Amino acid sequence: MAKNTTGAIISAAITLVLFVGIPYMLPQYLPENILQSVVDSGFDLDGFLTQIMMIGAVTAALTLVKGFVDEASVIFLLVSIAQNVSTIAFTVILLGAGNIASLGITEMNIELEGLTSVIVMDLRVFIYFTLLTVALKVIKSYLEWNEARIESAPPGRIAA
Numbered sequence: 001m002a003k004n005t006t007g008a009i010i011s012a013a014i015t016l017v018l019f020v021g022i023p024y025m026l027p028q029y030l031p032e033n034i035l036q037s038v039v040d041s042g043f044d045l046d047g048f049l050t051q052i053m054m055i056g057a058v059t060a061a062l063t064l065v066k067g068f069v070d071e072a073s074v075i076f077l078l079v080s081i082a083q084n085v086s087t088i089a090f091t092v093i094l095l096g097a098g099n100i101a102s103l104g105i106t107e108m109n110i111e112l113e114g115l116t117s118v119i120v121m122d123l124r125v126f127i128y129f130t131l132l133t134v135a136l137k138v139i140k141s142y143l144e145w146n147e148a149r150i151e152s153a154p155p156g157r158i159a160a
Contacts, residue, residue, distance in 0.1 A: 077141060077145040091130040
């Protein structure tokens with residue numbers, strides 16, 4: 001097995017444990033009073049964790065595929081771009097507290113002893129920074145792919 005395939009397998013396994021295994025087991029280890037507080041606030045913990053697990057599984061699969069394809073292939077470029085897009089999806093889900101449609105504006109209602117508090121957090125600036133970072137990473141991925149494609153061309157040929 002080549003060096004990058006072994007690294008891809010290890011990285012995919014770590015991603016699965018962190019973003020699928022831990023969220024799957026988390027509700028079992030949270031104290032009952034915290035779970036009740038989360039339910040009372042209107043936060044959909046199960047939906048949030050399911051979305052995190054889905055993004056984690058997709059990211060692990062993309063990492064695995066990327067480790068087994070040649071750096072000069074178009075599949076490598078597409079997988080790199082898809083990984084970057086999954087970063088955007090993860091950030092939006094995380095900052096939107098499980099509501100991907102909110103795009104970083106999170107609203108929670110907390111009710112204690114007949115008093116209701118509404119907490120609204122506008123975290124869109126972090127979404128914008130993530131979009132900028134991902135755009136730069138996509139450009140970097142394209143440039144690295146193009147360089148690998150040119151280097152893999154036979155001697156005396158210029159890659160088109």
